[in-house]
Amino acid sequence: MKTESIYVNKKSGIPLYGIDYMGVIDRGTNVIELKPLTLCNLKCKYCFVSAGDYNNNFIVDPSYLIEKVDAIIENKGRYNIEIHLAPYGEILLYPKLIELIENLWKIEGIETITMQSNGMLLNKGIIKELEEVGLTRINISLNSLNEEKASYLCDSYFNIDALLKNIKTLLNSKINVLIAPVWFPGENDDDIEEIIKFIIDLRDQGYSEKKIQIGIQKYLIYKTGRKLKKIRPKSWDFFYKQLSRLEKRYKIKLKLGPRDFNIHKRKNIASLDVKKNEFIKLTIISKGRWKNEFIGKIDDDFGVKVLVNEPSINSENFIGKKINARIIKANYKNNILTAVFPI
Secondary structure (H helix, E strand, O other): OOOEEEEEOHHHOOOOEOOOOOEEEEOOEOEEEEEOEOOOOOOOOOOOOOOOOOOEEEEEOHHHHHHHHHHHHHHHOOOOEEEEEOOOOOHHHOOOHHHHHHHHOOOOOEEEEEEEEOOOOOOHHHHHHHHHOOOOEEEEOOOOOOHHHHHHHHOOOOOHHHHHHHHHHHHOOOOEEEEOOEEOOOOOHHHHHHHHHHHHHHHHOOOOOOOEEEOOEEOOOOOOOOOOOOOOOOOHHHHHHHHHHHHHHHOOOOOOOHHHHOOOEOOOOOOOOOOOOOEEEEEEEEEOOOOOEEEEEOOOOEEEEEEEOOOOOOHHHHOOOEEEEEEEEEEOOOOEEEEEEOO
């Protein structure tokens, strides 16, 4: 499948607030989430955003991100800010990652910079660069220590030996590590326990709880994501009971919350008073990730993902159009917006 890469900078006119898969996400805390790209090197069978399959991919200019982040921090408060790099894809594919981190540190108030990765593109050279530029922590998606199982889950070759060596290199650097497996009930139950034992062994070797953490994630299914066959998510109550059971068995803390990461409420700056089922005037400014998806521009700051349910509409005759769309999703926690057209 031929894909197109869309470069997003200030001149593009594409806003950085309001779109779930790109730009800046403000959830009303001291953590600001950045999504600089949508490219991915894997096609995990459980990926909730179907990364790796997009018709169009987005790469955001670092200076555009920096400008928006600085404006948010100015109003949110220039103290105790964390920047979390969490794309709908693989952050190590971002060509200007080091430049972005380097310039983020120049913003007054930023005290922590973290990122999430599948870890497959790590090597000693990249780790050294990340250490030199001051990355605080890397969250690594690791669902099994068994290479065959890990490869099955990500539908690609997953080199466990190389990843474990790189984790050890990270642990001997200034970068902290969080191992973040997804628990698929009935699929990787034993693997989760093996990962817990792996973390305990590393701590027994002298690495602190801050240096090497574990954050087990609940398997969730999303309408637009890929799903593991025959695996059904359990309730949150069941999930936490299982974590409690494992905490007692291995005498390790597994139920992590905002306090464990110094996350606290802070003024929500990137907010827009839009409600579900409201009609909104906007201009179609760009294609989206999928054929039936576009980006609508509300103003210079806010965009909205527009789902088009009319087959005759294509990018050639739609981009630049001013339309009335109906909001079908307005996430008030982080102001991620989705609209539909025709209404």
